Amino acid sequence: xxxxxxxxxxxxxxxxxxxxxxxxxxxxxxxxxxxxxxxxxxxxxxxxxxxxxxxxxxxxxxxxxxxxxxxxxxxxxxxxxxxxxxxxxxxxxxxxxxxxxxxxxxxxxxxxxxxxxxxxxxxxxxxxxxxxxxxxxxxxxxxxxxxxxxxxxxxxxxxxxxxxxxxxxxxxxxxxxxxxxxxxxxxxxxxxxxxxxxxxxxxxxxxxxxxxxxxxxxxxxxxxxxxxxxxxxxxxxxxxxxxxxxxxxxxxxxxxxxxxxxxxxxxxxxxx
Numbered sequence: 001x002x003x004x005x006x007x008x009x010x011x012x013x014x015x016x017x018x019x020x021x022x023x024x025x026x027x028x029x030x031x032x033x034x035x036x037x038x039x040x041x042x043x044x045x046x047x048x049x050x051x052x053x054x055x056x057x058x059x060x061x062x063x064x065x066x067x068x069x070x071x072x073x074x075x076x077x078x079x080x081x082x083x084x085x086x087x088x089x090x091x092x093x094x095x096x097x098x099x100x101x102x103x104x105x106x107x108x109x110x111x112x113x114x115x116x117x118x119x120x121x122x123x124x125x126x127x128x129x130x131x132x133x134x135x136x137x138x139x140x141x142x143x144x145x146x147x148x149x150x151x152x153x154x155x156x157x158x159x160x161x162x163x164x165x166x167x168x169x170x171x172x173x174x175x176x177x178x179x180x181x182x183x184x185x186x187x188x189x190x191x192x193x194x195x196x197x198x199x200x201x202x203x204x205x206x207x208x209x210x211x212x213x214x215x216x217x218x219x220x221x222x223x224x225x226x227x228x229x230x231x232x233x234x235x236x237x238x239x240x241x242x243x244x245x246x247x248x249x250x251x252x253x254x255x256x257x258x259x260x261x262x263x264x265x266x267x268x269x270x271x272x
Contacts (some may be wrong), residue, residue, distance in 0.1 A: 011051055030163035034233045037165075037174065044173050044233060045163040052067045052164060052260030053180040060188055065124050065262040072247065073098055073261040081111045097127075097257040098249075100142060108251050112148065116244035119266040122146075122193040127257045128156040130186025136162040140185065142256040143172060143230075146195050147245030150209055151230035152221075154256060157182040169220040173210060173231050177220035188259070189216055194266075197245075198226075198238060205238040 030047020042049045065071055073081045075096030081089035090107015092099040101108040129139025140156030150171070157168035159179055164170065168189075169177030183189050192214040199207040208228075213221040228236030249258060 005007070021085070029161075031233065034222060035235050038227065039161070042165075044235060045166055047163045049164045049176065051161060052177050052180045055181045055218055057181045057183065057218050060183075060190070060216070062260060063190065063192070065123070065260075066264065069123075069262040069264050070115065071262045072115075073259065075259055077254070078111075080113055080115065082114050082218060083107075083109050084112060091251075097259045099257045100251045100255050101248075102255060103253045110145075110251050111249045112246040113248075113272050114246075116242075116246050117147070117263060117265055118197040118244045120195055121264040121266060122195065122247070122261075123190065124261040125188050125190045125259050125261075126154055127188045128154075128185050129255055132156055132160070132185050133254075135160055137166060139204070139254070140256055141252040141254050142251075143250035143252070144191065144193075145230065145250065146193070146209075146211070147241070148248040149229040149245060150195075150211070151250070152191065152193065152213060152227055154233060154250070156185050158184050168216045169213065170223060171226060173219060173232065173234070174227050174230075174236055175221065177213075177215065178222065179218060179220060181215040181218035181220060191215055192217075197243060200238075200240040203240055205240075207240070248259035 014192055031043055032046045034044040037044055078089045078091060078093055078098060083089055089111045090101060091111050092101055124144065132139055139160050142154040143151040144154060145151050153170040153172045155168040164176035165173055167176065168182050169179065194212045196210040198205050198209040209226040210223055211221050211226060212223050226236065228238040230236060235270060
């Protein structure tokens with residue numbers, strides 16, 4: 001998710017010192033007029049927040065869906081996906097990937113799964129354009145919205161600093177990734193996620209959503225309690241919603257590609 005304007009320019013040194021090209025001081029963009037994140041000294045989208053250190057991931061390995069997985073995209077068709085209105089998704093199908101349409105092309109907008117889920121394990125693979133265009137939040141921007149509400153950010157974060165709670169692997173507007181495990185533009189990357197849906201009673205949240213995520217096999221979010229649904233320039237809050245919701249892939253106007261998307265609904269009797 002990206003802003004339509006920026007309120008703060010600053011220069012920061014990327015934390016974690018081997019002095020690689022990704023870790024030299026670079027320009028960062030963020031905000032200083034947004035609310036404070038609870039329990040921290042940082043604003044939402046704070047450009048002065050320390051950058052996660054860079055970790056080079058291991059070799060890419062495609063993940064084969066297990067026997068109980070619901071395969072949402074196998075490279076052949078978009079039948080499992082719809083537009084926000086419920087019509088068939090207008091994303092582009094090419095070379096085994098589902099691709100965000102170019103700006104102005106009919107059929108764009110976020111892609112939603114027809115099936116809905118609560119607690120689950122998710123795997124998907126994504127790639128930003130091989131030739132970077134723009135910087136910060138305007139470079140390879142998309143997002144994976146769990147239950148259609150809680151965003152795990154997709155962004156080209158290879159040598160592309162932005163506010164840390166908006167880089168690839170961030171729980172957008174809430175928690176930066178533990179490290180920056182991004183591959184180069186155009187290369188396939190993977191997210192593996194376990195998600196526990198929030199619980200509500202009498203119109204109030206009694207248990208928050210929890211998320212653990214790996215990017216390219218590297219732990220980036222470790223059983224984090226989400227503050228609420230994703231928003232821009234605001235602290236996330238909860239509103240009661242059904243126990244299940246769709247997976248949603250964001251159309252942010254950048255031609256981001258997705259493939260090998262599958263999900264395992266987690267059953268309560270699996271936890272006994």
